[in-house]
Amino acid sequence: QKEVEQDPGPLSVPEGAIVSLNCTYSNSAFQYFMWYRQYSRKGPELLMYTYSSGNKEDGRFTAQVDKSSKYISLFIRDSQPSDSATYLCAMITGNQFYFGTGTSLTVIP
Amino acid sequence: GAVVSQHPSWVICKSGTSVKIECRSLDFQATTMFWYRQFPKQSLMLMATSNEGSKATYEQGVEKDKFLINHASLTLSTLTVTSAHPEDSSFYICSARDNMKSYEQYFGPGTRLTVT
Numbered sequence: 001q002k003e004v005e006q007d008p009g010p011l012s013v014p015e016g017a018i019v020s021l022n023c024t025y026s027n028s029a030f031q032y033f034m035w036y037r038q039y040s041r042k043g044p045e046l047l048m049y050t051y052s053s054g055n056k057e058d059g060r061f062t063a064q065v066d067k068s069s070k071y072i073s074l075f076i077r078d079s080q081p082s083d084s085a086t087y088l089c090a091m092i093t094g095n096q097f098y099f100g101t102g103t104s105l106t107v108i109p
Numbered sequence: 110g111a112v113v114s115q116h117p118s119w120v121i122c123k124s125g126t127s128v129k130i131e132c133r134s135l136d137f138q139a140t141t142m143f144w145y146r147q148f149p150k151q152s153l154m155l156m157a158t159s160n161e162g163s164k165a166t167y168e169q170g171v172e173k174d175k176f177l178i179n180h181a182s183l184t185l186s187t188l189t190v191t192s193a194h195p196e197d198s199s200f201y202i203c204s205a206r207d208n209m210k211s212y213e214q215y216f217g218p219g220t221r222l223t224v225t
Contacts, residue, residue: 043216
């Protein structure tokens with residue numbers, strides 16, 4: 001079983017839709033949870049991070065962590081075509097980073 | 110925000126030659142840098158962890174003699190692909206961990222290597 005599981009998609013939604021991206025994990029020792037966005041042929045960029053259960057909001061993005069269920073989510077409100085990218089979740093325990101495989105998202109105008 | 114640069118952004122080389130890729134943290138110090146490889150439509154594959162002043166730690170299956178890593182300073186790590194072959198063609202991405210924020214990892218823009 002992989003440390004981090006993420007549905008690769010692809011996910012296609014109309015502009016303005018609410019997008020939900022999810023990851024599950026098996027290691028209860030994970031301390032920090034992050035979401036990266038990667039445009040085609042570019043390096044990933046850090047979108048959000050959190051270290052506790054609950055929600056964290058930043059503009060149209062909300063990161064949610066449920067440690068009891070070992071489940072994290074990224075919600076994108078009012079999705080835009082510019083949100084079309086691959087989204088990777090990442091988790092840290094100690095000095096080790098673990099990445100999900102990424103979910104490809106396309107927002108259709 | 111923290112910026113990581115990579116140079117070159119793309120390179121084409123002939124089979125059998127060596128290619129060096131630089132990764133720099135521009136506005137922060139990074140004791141630890143990471144090198145990843147990414148194939149089209151696939152996730153990041155960690156190749157090695159580069160530590161300033163010491164030898165890199167390679168992931169299982171990565172040839173250390175083929176992918177030479179040097180982390181000479183707190184802001185620079187280099188990856189040299191030696192005796193490159195067409196199967197080494199890929200997207201190579203580095204990342205750096207900010208010494209002051211161990212939970213954040215910043216990625217470079219990537220280097221596309223094509224070996225002919």
